[in-house]
């Protein structure tokens with residue numbers, strides 16, 4: 001039964017992740033690959049131990065079973081120095097085999113990248129239940145979606161605004177806690193451009209399971225263009241409806257949400273920055289970004305993310321919601 005359970009669990013372990021962007025066994029970066037090698041090593045050792053124990057157990061149960069007509073009491077044995085040494089030394093050897101690569105990998109992963117590798121620093125702040133990504137070198141901020149250049153080491157410097165969260169991008173590596181009042185670092189690299197899913201992996205409240213983010217890795221030129229488009233963003237409304245939306249944002253949203261170059265003094269900071277919001281692939285990290293979903297989010301955020309600080313705007317008239325949606329979806333990075 002033990003063996004069947006282990007086989008069952010291994011099957012689940014290797015096939016359970018249907019989303020390749022959220023899989024530890026399909027790593028897309030150095031750190032993920034090193035961590036996967038450790039997972040393979042420890043799984044192999046665990047399997048070996050389980051198989052050996054199961055084989056000895058089955059052998060003993062069959063070989064020394066009670067046979068009909070045999071009433072004699074077997075030889076009674078107490079203590080065996082040889083056996084005790086054997087079952088103490090074997091686990092010590094197994095633990096050394098496990099410990100040496102684990103410690104050396106841990107130190108390798110922690111190594112700060114050399115300036116010649118052009119590392120990018122990104123400051124990550126965890127909030128219940130969203131992620132702030134700030135690029136100190138470029139002076140821009142975004143939320144729930146972090147753009148990175150592929151092939152360069154990214155140094156995530158993280159802390160929490162409230163409770164403990166944890167940053168994990170299964171296919172790139174992790175995890176690292178975000179703690180209030182303490183900076184932690186995690187260095188990751190994506191081998192190639194692509195979208196990698198990230199998760200909060202420390203129970204942090206009602207919407208912990210919905211505290212998702214995306215890592216979008218670009219070719220260097222494309223990444224540089226994204227940075228420039230965020231720096232030069234123009235957040236002024238173009239259409240009449242969007243202009244009404246911009247006015248409503250000033251009345252309803254700007255206390256919490258900042259929008260760069262949006263025409264008003266920026267007060268926001270408590271909520272996710274909405275600069276170039278229309279370009280994001282998701283709303284609040286969980287809904288596909290489209291007008292219907294944005295309308296649903298504005299009217300009942302608790303339905304989407306229970307415990308979120310985002311208030312409901314169900315009291316606004318339908319055409320006011322339409323105007324807000326029109327303006328927010330029009331927010332794009334500068335194309336020049």
Ligand code: CUA
Nearest residue numbers: 165200204208
């Ligand atoms: Cu944040 Cu779980």
